[in-house]
Amino acid sequence: MPEIREYELFEIREPVSQTIPFVYNSPHSGRIYPPEFIAQSRLEGISIRRSEDHYVDELFSAASLLGAPLLLANFPRAYLDVNREPYELDPRMFDGLLPPYANINSLRVAGGLGTIPRIVAENMEIYARRLPVQEGLDRVESIYIPYHAALRRLIARTHVQFGFGVLIDCHSMPGNVRVAGSNARPDFIIGDRYGTSASADLSRTAISILEEMGFTAIRNKPYAGGFITEHYGRPARGLHALQIEVNRAIYVDEGTLEKHTDFPLIVNAVTGFMRQMASYVDQFATDTALAAE
Template sequence: MKDVEATVPSSPCGHPYYEVIRPARQTEPFVFNSPHSGRLYSDDFLAATRLDRKGIRRSEDHYVDQLYAPVTALGAPMLKAHFPRAWLDVNREPYELDPRMFDSPLPAHANIGSLRVAGGLGTIPRLVAENTEIYRGRLSVAEGLARIERIYRPYHACLRRLIAQTHVKFGIAVLIDCHSMPSGLKAAGSSVRPDFIVGDRYGSSAAHDLSRAAVGILSGLGYEVARNKPYAGGFITEHYGRPARGLHALQIEINRGLYIDEKTLEPTRGYQQLQGDLAHFAAEMMEFVRDEMGDNLLAAE
């Protein structure tokens, strides 16, 4: 069978739209995914946006792929996007599209009524952070659908294969979906600004013990950790988490104030500490799965 990575589509500049970073040998039943840290902005996209180069980057999960890079040395693969979230968001259904963005009617199967579309954050976003419009004018429907067919669908095919290979090899697969959030965000109903939010779709995408372990490990490192509020997990967490089948998915949101200057988007002195702590977190999660989830590594409570 042809390897998925051998058929990764390339951007106009010749760079792959995404890639899998693999360990020399996968020794852990984990897959890490960084779908929003892409920094490859094409000239065509920059010409189409009304934003400057810094403004268009506001919706990035800045450097999250690099923060988690040490996990491959621990024995787990990582899939990371190079295309930017502002251009295509793979943490959405494939056709969550806003008809206001396009120059002609969308196909009947498009989901035009979701809350994410209403908020400007569909599969092809209309807005970046702070409710700022992305495009100067309307897009062609053909261009929008081409992004989905040429990049979105192969990206998810690659992610599904990584998860399936892991599940076959170990009898369990744990997906860690890696994200970041604005520093000013507060936990729902609280004045606390969490350092991390662990999302498990309110217990439906991962075993409760696994979620509690994630919260406990991060808390033990001295971080303020919330669970599910306000981020319980997006399409990826919901779609791939099937704990009754031994398929677990957790979304981890990191407070950007821990590691970047949100005005300049440059890493701060906290970057190295955070990267080390995330490696520790990953190692502890791997140990928990090996030692605490039973001989059969079964899932749901």
Template sequence: MTENHVPPPFSVAAPAEQRIPFVFNSPHSGRDYPAHFLAASRLDAWSIRRSEDTYVDELFASAVPQGAPLLKAHFPRAWLDVNREPYELDPRMFDGELPAYANVRSLRVAGGLGTIARVVSENLEIYDRPIRVEDALARIEGVYKPYHDTLRRLLARTHSDFGFAVLIDCHSMPSTVRTAAGRSRPDFVLGDRFGSSCAPELSTAAAEILAGLGYSVVRNKPYAGGFITEHYGRPGRGLHALQIEINRGLYMNERTLEKLPDFGRLAFDLARFCAALAAIPDAGLHPTAEAAE
């Protein structure tokens, strides 16, 4: 990908007819790295990919033939992170003055993981010099905002057609925590913002389905859901958002980024998961009477 965004920065894989009230989103699996971005980075072509949710869009591709749209980023998270507020920006990164409305004090900015990230995983600095404010704002105007406009339209259309909408925000996580013990993570972490972004029936069903398929599942720790889950999840209005983090060790070699032999099995299990989740009773997923008033 170039700074002119050829190929397009994101796309929607859509079924001929949407048959289920679900929208799937893969905002961090993009792997088209702009040439100018790579030239401005101090990292090599492998190291810069450490924050990438490699292949997550492929793992959830079965949602489309089941009747749900899948929005997927082609741009990399290290270049632009749409799972942040639009203007979570670290002023130390930029040559020029940020707009007054920028959020420069969030915890994510402090950690180097704002809308324009300063680091990738393991605290590796991306840039070898400040970048122009105009370039950062151009990414937000030209890609971030159209991405969220597309996601909003998909959810609004789903809500209108079915009476409610479910957003499944798809991510991956490193297989181990960086501690002396090298502690392993569970197979899946489900994030519902501690019950505020979706009906409990949805997150409970998701956990039970995955456990029934033989996977270990944890809810909200260490990932409770990011900006997308928090921003779009309004269960009282019939808008539900659930974040899914998949342990990368299940499907890829984290050093070489190559798919493991079990990749196909996991993709098959995720197809079963999506079908089972779409079949749960919808009684608790419609807008509440209080929200309708």
């Protein structure tokens, strides 16, 4: 695989000075598709883009203006998914044997959505043929590992500076997602791994802010948070991780990927949400529900 320099893989949009104990992360909004990847794929055009969290980096772009760093991927999720374990790999995708430390039996691998995905949304196969094992391992080494190293540095720095930290992992979800047992469509879903990755007060506050803004917001179902939320959320140590899913139907045409005319209004709403979350955390910064015990 051609060498890709780190600054081309992802961006860290830093504030002039970090003034709030938040780190924002957008791991699935990347839309720079390596030419060699396109050559390997049986998909093209909009089809290959179905797994993107469309424009989520733009929805949360005000993070640095509010005083928090924003980490965002430039590489697409279909090429490599950093919201997985580093080696959740499907042996059916590769020529050759995977190393013994690869997790080949996870539910995500079985569903085609491992660290190197086999499908994009709507169950469309990405590759026309098998990949060399070494290429898969190279993607992990050259992209996944540097990305998570950057994320860990931001979280650690925030924790040291403020005594605690809040990671907001930013995603989008398909417009056809419905609340279980009803036809209600949530505009936002807040995931905290069923209370294990963040303070319950923090999750409830996020839901309350969104509802007061007029949105439908629910907690954990059907998206409770992925590897990033689970891996970095350590509430007992003062490290909280929330996943936020934004319903794509409220800001983009999922067929054409064209932004709705009121896209700026959704950006403003998300900015307001970030501002109110920062205000809440500032007010209760010494609360043992947020700070490390």
